[in-house]
Amino acid sequence: xxxxxxxxxxxxxxxxxxxxxxxxxxxxxxxxxxxxxxxxxxxxxxxxxxxxxxxxxxxxxxxxxxxxxxxxxxxxxxxxxxxxxxxxxxxxxxxxxxxxxxxxxxxxxxxxx
Amino acid sequence: xxxxxxxxxxxxxxxxxxxxxxxxxxxxxxxxxxxxxxxxxxxxxxxxxxxxxxxxxxxxxxxxxxxxxxxxxxxxxxxxxxxxxxxxxxxxxxxxxxxxxxxxxxxxxxxx
Numbered sequence: 001x002x003x004x005x006x007x008x009x010x011x012x013x014x015x016x017x018x019x020x021x022x023x024x025x026x027x028x029x030x031x032x033x034x035x036x037x038x039x040x041x042x043x044x045x046x047x048x049x050x051x052x053x054x055x056x057x058x059x060x061x062x063x064x065x066x067x068x069x070x071x072x073x074x075x076x077x078x079x080x081x082x083x084x085x086x087x088x089x090x091x092x093x094x095x096x097x098x099x100x101x102x103x104x105x106x107x108x109x110x111x112x113x
Numbered sequence: 114x115x116x117x118x119x120x121x122x123x124x125x126x127x128x129x130x131x132x133x134x135x136x137x138x139x140x141x142x143x144x145x146x147x148x149x150x151x152x153x154x155x156x157x158x159x160x161x162x163x164x165x166x167x168x169x170x171x172x173x174x175x176x177x178x179x180x181x182x183x184x185x186x187x188x189x190x191x192x193x194x195x196x197x198x199x200x201x202x203x204x205x206x207x208x209x210x211x212x213x214x215x216x217x218x219x220x221x222x223x224x225x
Contacts, residue, residue: 008153032211043203043216044156051211088156090214098144098163098209105155 002027004091006104013111019076021107023089026070031099033065033072036088038106044088048074079111115140119204119217126194127225134189134220136204143209145187146171147179149200156203162187163209194224 003026013019021035032051036044050056050063050072062075072091076083086106092099117138126132138145146161148171158171162181176198178190187206191198204217 032213034213041201041219041221043219044214045216046213049213092211099211100161101146101207101214103148103156105153 002030002091002093002100002102004089004102004104006087006089006107008105008107010108010110013079013109015079015081015111015113017079017111019079019083019109019111021074021076021087021089021109023072023074023091023104024070025072025089025091025102027091027093028067028070030067030070030091030093032092033063034090034092034101035061035063035072035074036090037083038086038088040086076109079109081111081113084109084111115215117204117206117215117217119202119220121220122218123221125223125225128195129193132191132194132222134191134202134204134222136187136189136217137185138187138204138206138215139185140206140215141184142206142215143184145181145204145206146214147177147187147189148203148205149173149198150203151200159189159202194222196224198222199224 035048038044048063064073088106089104147159148156160179162168202220205214
């Protein structure tokens with residue numbers, strides 16, 4: 001059973017701070033990693049994809065991947081109240097020549113003014 | 114515009130009345146999947162399909178059926194809905210490679 005683990009939170013940070021969201025996964029063969037943001041009652045929205053070890057930056061978001069530790073994180077700099085949402089970590093693992101996604105349960109982030 | 118379209122967005126029905134939630138994608142994706150989402154439980158996969166006429170059970174398939182007769186469509190069928198199927202449902206699609214999933218806008222189903 002492929003597993004993706006996230007702390008459910010809520011993670012509460014003040015406006016302007018750095019929010020750090022973490023995710024671990026069980027399958028060492030996993031190839032691709034994604035972070036989605038989901039507002040209550042809305043569909044998940046892709047915010048970051050990362051495929052190789054290291055950091056990937058996009059605006060205020062930085063994804064960090066460490067395959068040896070089976071760990072992927074998302075940093076949100078200068079957090080804003082509009083960043084308050086649930087963040088889903090997703091991992092695709094290889095299966096029979098295709099890639100199957102597995103999701104964590106999500107971390108709730110609250111950014112307070 | 115590349116998109117995954119689900120219909121209806123909201124549905125209220127009664128126990129035992131068969132219903133179908135449609136899902137269609139215009140990106141020529143091989144992989145399609147249905148999820149349900151309940152508070153505190155995250156996204157749980159119901160069924161998925163790797164291609165036309167190829168479907169597999171996910172983590173919570175009981176009470177649901179799917180079909181994949183065409184590449185673009187992947188309807189979710191509830192033959193005899195029950196109140197415990199009240200939930201928010203999402204359809205998603207992707208190529209069979211490392212690319213991310215694209216989600217539909219969701220269907221809020223209430224079974225009374």
